Amino acid sequence: MRTREACAALDAADPLHSRRALFALAQGDIYLDGNSLGPPPHSALERLEAAARHEWGAGLIGSWNAAGWMDLPLKLGARLSRLIGVESDEVIAIDTVTVNIFKLAGALIAREGGALAAEAGEFPTDGHVLEGLSRISGAPFHRVTADTPPSQLPDDVRVLVKSAVHYKSARIADFERWEREAAARGIAIIWDLSHATGLVNLKLKAWGAKYAVGCGYKFLNGGPGAPAFLYCARDEIARLEHPVSGWLGHKQPFEFEDGYAPADGIGRWRTSSPSILALSALDGALDAYDGVDMALVEAKAQVLGDILLERAASLGLETACPGLGERRGGHVVLRHEQGYAIVQAMIARGITGDFRAPDLMRYGFNPLYLSHEEVFDAGAALAEVIETREWDQPQFTQRKAVT
Amino acid sequence: MRTREACAALDAADPLHSRRALFALAQGDIYLDGNSLGPPPHSALERLEAAARHEWGAGLIGSWNAAGWMDLPLKLGARLSRLIGVESDEVIAIDTVTVNIFKLAGALIAREGGALAAEAGEFPTDGHVLEGLSRISGAPFHRVTADTPPSQLPDDVRVLVKSAVHYKSARIADFERWEREAAARGIAIIWDLSHATGLVNLKLKAWGAKYAVGCGYKFLNGGPGAPAFLYCARDEIARLEHPVSGWLGHKQPFEFEDGYAPADGIGRWRTSSPSILALSALDGALDAYDGVDMALVEAKAQVLGDILLERAASLGLETACPGLGERRGGHVVLRHEQGYAIVQAMIARGITGDFRAPDLMRYGFNPLYLSHEEVFDAGAALAEVIETREWDQPQFTQRKAVT
Numbered sequence: 170m171r172t173r174e175a176c177a178a179l180d181a182a183d184p185l186h187s188r189r190a191l192f193a194l195a196q197g198d199i200y201l202d203g204n205s206l207g208p209p210p211h212s213a214l215e216r217l218e219a220a221a222r223h224e225w226g227a228g229l230i231g232s233w234n235a236a237g238w239m240d241l242p243l244k245l246g247a248r249l250s251r252l253i254g255v256e257s258d259e260v261i262a263i264d265t266v267t268v269n270i271f272k273l274a275g276a277l278i279a280r281e282g283g284a285l286a287a288e289a290g291e292f293p294t295d296g297h298v299l300e301g302l303s304r305i306s307g308a309p310f311h312r313v314t315a316d317t318p319p320s321q322l323p324d325d326v327r328v329l330v331k332s333a334v335h336y337k338s339a340r341i342a343d344f345e346r347w348e349r350e351a352a353a354r355g356i357a358i359i360w361d362l363s364h365a366t367g368l369v370n371l372k373l374k375a376w377g378a379k380y381a382v383g384c385g386y387k388f389l390n391g392g393p394g395a396p397a398f399l400y401c402a403r404d405e406i407a408r409l410e411h412p413v414s415g416w417l418g419h420k421q422p423f424e425f426e427d428g429y430a431p432a433d434g435i436g437r438w439r440t441s442s443p444s445i446l447a448l449s450a451l452d453g454a455l456d457a458y459d460g461v462d463m464a465l466v467e468a469k470a471q472v473l474g475d476i477l478l479e480r481a482a483s484l485g486l487e488t489a490c491p492g493l494g495e496r497r498g499g500h501v502v503l504r505h506e507q508g509y510a511i512v513q514a515m516i517a518r519g520i521t522g523d524f525r526a527p528d529l530m531r532y533g534f535n536p537l538y539l540s541h542e543e544v545f546d547a548g549a550a551l552a553e554v555i556e557t558r559e560w561d562q563p564q565f566t567q568r569k570a571v572t
Numbered sequence: 573m574r575t576r577e578a579c580a581a582l583d584a585a586d587p588l589h590s591r592r593a594l595f596a597l598a599q600g601d602i603y604l605d606g607n608s609l610g611p612p613p614h615s616a617l618e619r620l621e622a623a624a625r626h627e628w629g630a631g632l633i634g635s636w637n638a639a640g641w642m643d644l645p646l647k648l649g650a651r652l653s654r655l656i657g658v659e660s661d662e663v664i665a666i667d668t669v670t671v672n673i674f675k676l677a678g679a680l681i682a683r684e685g686g687a688l689a690a691e692a693g694e695f696p697t698d699g700h701v702l703e704g705l706s707r708i709s710g711a712p713f714h715r716v717t718a719d720t721p722p723s724q725l726p727d728d729v730r731v732l733v734k735s736a737v738h739y740k741s742a743r744i745a746d747f748e749r750w751e752r753e754a755a756a757r758g759i760a761i762i763w764d765l766s767h768a769t770g771l772v773n774l775k776l777k778a779w780g781a782k783y784a785v786g787c788g789y790k791f792l793n794g795g796p797g798a799p800a801f802l803y804c805a806r807d808e809i810a811r812l813e814h815p816v817s818g819w820l821g822h823k824q825p826f827e828f829e830d831g832y833a834p835a836d837g838i839g840r841w842r843t844s845s846p847s848i849l850a851l852s853a854l855d856g857a858l859d860a861y862d863g864v865d866m867a868l869v870e871a872k873a874q875v876l877g878d879i880l881l882e883r884a885a886s887l888g889l890e891t892a893c894p895g896l897g898e899r900r901g902g903h904v905v906l907r908h909e910q911g912y913a914i915v916q917a918m919i920a921r922g923i924t925g926d927f928r929a930p931d932l933m934r935y936g937f938n939p940l941y942l943s944h945e946e947v948f949d950a951g952a953a954l955a956e957v958i959e960t961r962e963w964d965q966p967q968f969t970q971r972k973a974v975t
Contacts, residue, residue, distance in 0.1 A: 193629045206633045214624055217849065221617055225796055226596045230609045230924060234972070238796060267818030267844035268671055275708050289830050294819035294844055297832040301817035305678050306708050312830060386845070393628055393641060393848035413816075414704035415670030416697035425928070427692050427715060429700040441670035441697055442789070444850035445796035446620065521633060525828070569637070 170479040173549075176541035185469055185536050191457045192390075192538045199520045199543045204364060204500045204533025207390030209454070216453025217392075220446055232445075241448045242396075246435060248455045249398050252389075252463060253362060253381065254372035259406075261435045262385065262398045262451060263443055266363060267294050269382040269399040272411035272438060274302055274328050277357050277380070280409060283327030284309040288317065292336040295361055299330060319350035319358070329358050333365035333381075334498030337525060339474075339490040341369060341498045348377035363387060366398075368470055368499035368535070370463040379405055388499065388535050389458075391451030399438050406435060415440035457537055469536035473544045474501045477532060480548030484555060489529055500533035509568060510560035511551070517565070518554070520547050573882040576952075579944035588872060588939050594860045595793075595941045602946045604925045607767060607903045607936025610793030612857070619856025620795075623849055635848075644851045645799075649838060651858045652801050655792075655866060656765060656784065657775035662809075664838045665788065665801045665854060666846055669766055672785040672802040673701050675814035675841060677731050678709065680760045680783070683812060686730030687712040691720065695739040698764055702733060722753035722761070732761050736768035736784075737901030740928060742893040744772060744901045751780035766790060769801075771873055771902035771938070773866040782808055791902065791938050792861075794854030802841050809838060818843035860940055872939035876947045877904045880935060883951030887958055892932055903936035912971060913963035914954070920968070921957070923950045 171179075180186050193209045194200055200208055224236040233239050246260035253260070263269070274285060285303055287296040289312050296312055303310035311323050319329065329351065333342050342360075351358050360381040365371060367388030373381060379402035385395030401409065410431055416422050417439040420430045431437035478493045478501055487504040491497040505511055505528060512524040522532040534544065554560055574582075583589050596612045597603055603611055627639040636642050649663035656663070666672070677688060688706055690699040692715050699715055706713035714726050722732065732754065736745050745763075754761050763784040768774060770791030776784060782805035788798030804812065813834055819825050820842040823833045834840035881896045881904055890907040894900040908914055908931060915927040925935040937947065957963055 193625075195630070200632060202633045206628075206636075208632055209624065209629045214629065217624055218621060221612065221620055221795070221853070222596070225609075226612045226617065227598070229603060229611055230605045230926065231919075232796070233609075264671070265667075265818070265844040265846070268667070268816060271816050279708060291830075292819070293822065293825070293828050293830065293832075296830055297817045297819055297822065298843075300832045301813075301815040302708075304813070305682060305705075305815035307710070392624070393635070394845040394851075395847060397844075410704075410707070412704040412708035413671060413674050414700045415668070416695070416700055419696065419700065422696070423929075425696050427694075427696065427699055429696075429703045440701075441668040441800075442797040443668070444798060444847050446853055447847035447850045448797075450624070450849055516634075523633065526826075 170483055171476055171545065173542060173545050176476065176545040179472065179541040183469065183541070185461070185465060186540060188457060188537045189540065194538060197519055199547050200538070201520065201522045201532040201534065201547060203390070203535035204387050205523055206386055206393055207388060207535065208538065209392065210390055210457040212456040213390065213392060213450045213454035217446060217450040220449035238445045241445060241452065242439060242443055243436060245448060245452055245455070246398060252366055252371065252458060253383070253400060255374045255400055256403060258435055259403050260398055260400045261438050262396045262448060263439055264397055266361065266382050266384050266397045267298050268413065269397050270295065270298050270330055270359060270361070271302055272413050273359050273380050273382065273399065273401070274299060274330065275306065275412040276409040277328045278302070278306055278308045279412070281327040281357065284311055284323065284325040285328050286311040286313050286322055286326045287330045288313055288315045290315045290337070291332055292361065292363065295330045295332065319347055319354055319356050322356065326356055329356055330361060331358055332361045332363070333371070334369060336364050337489070337502060337529065339497040339500045339502060341496055344376040344378060352377065365498055367458065368466060370467040373400065385451045389451065390454040392447065392454070394447070395451045396443060396447050401435065401438065406437065407433065411438060413440050417441055461537070466536050470499050470534045471496065473534040473536060473539060473541065476541060476544045477501050477548050480552060484552055500531055503530045504528050505530060507560055510565040511554055513565040514554045514560040515550060518550050520550055573886055574879055574948065576945060576948050579879065579948040582875065582944040586872065586944070588864070588868060589943060591860060591940045592943065597941060600922055602923045602950050603941070604923065604935040604937065604950060606793070606938035607790050608926055609789055609796055610791060610938065611941065612795065613793055613860040615859040616793065616795060616853045616857035620849060620853040623852035641848045644848060644855065645842060645846055646839060648851060648855055648858070649801060655769055655774065655861060656786070656803060658777045658803055659806060661838055662806050663801055663803045664841050665799045665851060666842055667800055669764065669785050669787050669800045670697050670701050671816065672800050673698065673733055673762060673764070674705055675816050676762050676783050676785065676802065676804070677702060677705055677733065678815040679812040680731045681705070681709055681711045682815070684730040684760065687714055687726065687728040688731050689714040689716050689725055689729045690733045691716055691718045693718045693740070694735055695764065695766065698733045698735065722750055722757055722759050725759065729759055732759055733764060734761055735764045735766070736774070737772060739767050740892070740905060740932065742900040742903045742905060744899055747779040747781060755780065768901055770861065771869060773870040776803065788854045792854065793857040795850065795857070797850070798854045799846060799850050804838065804841065809840065810836065814841060816843050820844055864940070869939050873902050873937045874899065876937040876939060876942060876944065879944060879947045880904050880951050883955060887955055903934055906933045907931050908933060908958070910963055913968040914957055916968040917957045917963040918953060921953050923953055
């Protein structure tokens with residue numbers, strides 16, 4: 170097990186260490202839940218308040234043009250494109266993950282026919298929304314066994330939704346194999362990047378991926394319920410029409426024409442007016458990633474996870490994620506029958522993680538604001554909470570609603 | 573024509589007059605574009621900043637429960653219900669107008685079969701999104717002549733989307749006749765309340781209306797692209813399943829089950845996590861409507877519109893909205909071949925309205941922050957701009973992109 174001194178030495182040499190100052194996180198708090206809701210960068214709060222008071226309050230309706238509101242989904246798309254390894258005109262920040270999966274899968278199934286598929290045990294919305302699309306479109310929906318490779322999917326599948334990083338297990342998908350097998354069978358994969366963006370060094374274009382959606386409020390720190398994003402490879406944009414056609418996806422929205430004709434570029438994935446306040450917070454939040462080498466981010470997250478896993482091993486805790494040294498997606502998952510109470514006792518110490526029923530403790534690591542030393546300290550606290558049975562108090566063991 | 577003194581006397585007797593102080597509008601500005609984007613109430617800015625800095629920044633993930641984020645769409649729905657004349661558990665603030673029409677129409681067409689319809693000349697998104705739903709579902713879509721009553725719709729129509737207030741003409745729908753004729757033919761009407769909520773004294777329940785969507789950023793002042801809302805009559809909620817089924821509409825979202833089972837109440841119209849920042853701004857904005865009698869609001873808007881129409885008559889301007897004394901929905905529309913330049917010249921004087929091609933000047937009136945005297949002054953300015961040809965300068969006549 171690494172020592173606290175070794176962790177401090179890693180921090181001293183860490184080019185990301187200074188980024189902690191960019192975040193409005195209370196000193197002393199160790200926040201290991203940024204895979205669920207990222208904390209605000211100062212720049213997000215400042216940008217949000219400027220958008221509200223200056224652009225909205227002073228600029229009023231004129232800000233749609235003067236403050237660039239109209240193009241904000243495209244501007245954010247361009248900023249996000251670097252983080253997922255695609256071109257700047259292939260991404261748009263808009264709507265929610267669920268709505269964006271519906272739009273992409275709806276457009277694909279309308280063009281390709283065939284059936285929809287998602288794996289059992291995925292983040293539920295990925296399958297839920299395909300169920301809904303199946304009902305309305307008549308396209309069959311298959312819920313397949315976890316980690317079924319495209320070569321083994323049912324014959325009629327034409328669209329698969331697949332997590333890049335699994336929300337529970339933290340396993341990272343084998344992008345290149347999946348894309349290769351999918352291409353051989355004419356299957357389109359929609360990657361759900363929710364637990365990957367801002368953490369994994371994604372190279373979607375190089376891996377052959379053409380479609381993806383992602384979340385703005387986890388590692389990207391865009392605020393609770395921040396706008397999602399959608400990626401569609403440039404060559405496919407003009408070949409796809411999504412079903413939730415609203416006026417802002419029109420080629421000429423301000424002609425107010427009755428008939429729908431989609432815009433030429435990535436803007437056709439718009440529906441109606443997005444929240445400018447929410448987009449502005451995300452815009453400010455992305456400043457924290459400016460100039461950051463994503464290879465460094467992923468590598469540091471791996472070490473942070475290993476530090477906690479070393480502690481888990483010394484405590485004899487079972488893990489439910491890739492183990493020490495194995496590549497994983499930004500969080501670790503530890504099993505303990507008193508997991509719920511342990512997570513609560515840790516929160517009382519200012520160390521935030523989350524619990525997933527029935528017995529999983531999930532701790533996530535955003536290398537932009539977490540130090541090696543903090544994660545070491547979290548592990549030491551975990552050891553104390555377990556060894557002294559600090560968790561065994563009514564305020565920790567009594568269940569409350571969990572988010 | 574009313575005199576300026578008569579307008580001042582109306583203000584002195586106006587119980588809404590003092591509400592002007594609730595808004596962050598610069599002194600001297602006359603803002604006649606609140607039908608497009610409302611200005612911020614101070615309470616919206618304050619609530620937004622508290623949500624960002626305190627709930628998100630300090631409360632982090634715990635705020636989903638501790639700050640009531642999880643129930644915010646329902647809380648806002650309850651606040652909105654009074655403004656449209658329905659019960660508190662029949663409205664939810666969520667997604668966008670376009671997405672909500674898609675969800676309601678999709679759920680209805682799945683249950684009822686038959687065809688979809690919208691009028692020519694409606695706000696474009698109402699028809700655009702039915703086109704998209706038609707393509708994915710196979711349900712026919714009819715674009716019918718403006719103001720076709722339900723008794724004269726094509727036989728197969730089962731779902732009609734209809735504006736409560738027309739975005740261009742300001743005409744208010746004949747709700748009771750439409751609902752009566754629709755009921756006789758088994759047609760469900762989805763009312764688009766975008767240009768009506770916060771202005772018209774809506775009594776949807778009393779009028780027999782069962783379904784509606786509306787916009788948070790026009791008269792409601794919830795901020796650019798604010799969350800929309802959806803109304804579904806209580807008896808229909810359990811009988812409808814919408815197609816954009818996401819995990820937060822699930823009966824037990826935190827069980828993370830593969831199979832979708834919708835929540836029992838209005839919460840089933842959720843998709844995935846909405847922007848809490850955007851909802852919070854809308855929450856604060858609604859404070860401006862606390863205790864307001866909507867009958868007073870509609871009556872005052874009528875007088876404000878009449879004041880400008882009296883001026884238009886004296887100038888010999890053609891109107892493209894219901895005339896003096898006729899009931900209309902919060903804005904007036906004046907025709908002038910130099911309408912574009914006139915609107916620009918008025919904006920240069922601090923009097924904001926908008927232009928709709930080819931020759932329409934549109935001025936809207938929110939009685940919460942506009943006085944009779946201000947509207948009189950706007951009319952006087954309009955007379956000067958036209959009579960002195962103040963509009964005839966390159967900075968006004970040269971067209972820019974219009975929103």
